[in-house]
Amino acid sequence: MGFMDKMIAVAGIIKAVDNPDLTKAYIDLQNEAYKLTEKLEEKNEQIGQLKKTLELKGRMDIIDSVYWLTDEQKKTIDGPFCPKCIDVDHIQCRVTPLPSDFHPGVRCPNCKSDFESSLAITYIEDRKKNGQRKVLGR
Ligand SMILES: [Zn+2]
Numbered sequence: 001m002g003f004m005d006k007m008i009a010v011a012g013i014i015k016a017v018d019n020p021d022l023t024k025a026y027i028d029l030q031n032e033a034y035k036l037t038e039k040l041e042e043k044n045e046q047i048g049q050l051k052k053t054l055e056l057k058g059r060m061d062i063i064d065s066v067y068w069l070t071d072e073q074k075k076t077i078d079g080p081f082c083p084k085c086i087d088v089d090h091i092q093c094r095v096t097p098l099p100s101d102f103h104p105g106v107r108c109p110n111c112k113s114d115f116e117s118s119l120a121i122t123y124i125e126d127r128k129k130n131g132q133r134k135v136l137g138r
Contacts, residue, residue: 082108
């Protein structure tokens with residue numbers, strides 16, 4: 001018997017007893033149960049998102065100051081991503097090159113952090129030139 005079935009069964013007993021105090025207490029309890037069920041669903045959703053982030057982070061490596069997504073053979077398949085956003089905010093945010101005066105640097109458009117990374121610059125420029133994602137070996 002599931003939780004909701006038990007609540008319905010108890011409601012039937014309370015109705016038969018016909019006590020206003022007991023009925024009110026049951027309704028309060030039922031409202032609390034609904035709120036807790038909603039909270040539980042919300043928490044389960046958060047756990048799912050955190051699991052996804054952890055799984056993704058397990059496939060991320062910091063190379064030359066920024067995060068890269070790697071495959072099973074540890075080959076870079078995507079990036080570069082901001083290390084601060086991944087470590088602190090658990091979001092993947094692609095960094096972009098700083099104006100050429102600041103080379104070899106990249107900036108996160110989300111948190112505005114700058115990182116020195118000639119590998120990131122090379123990768124981004126190659127990707128632009130090739131018009132597709134290039135797989136870099138390590
Ligand atoms: Zn960032």
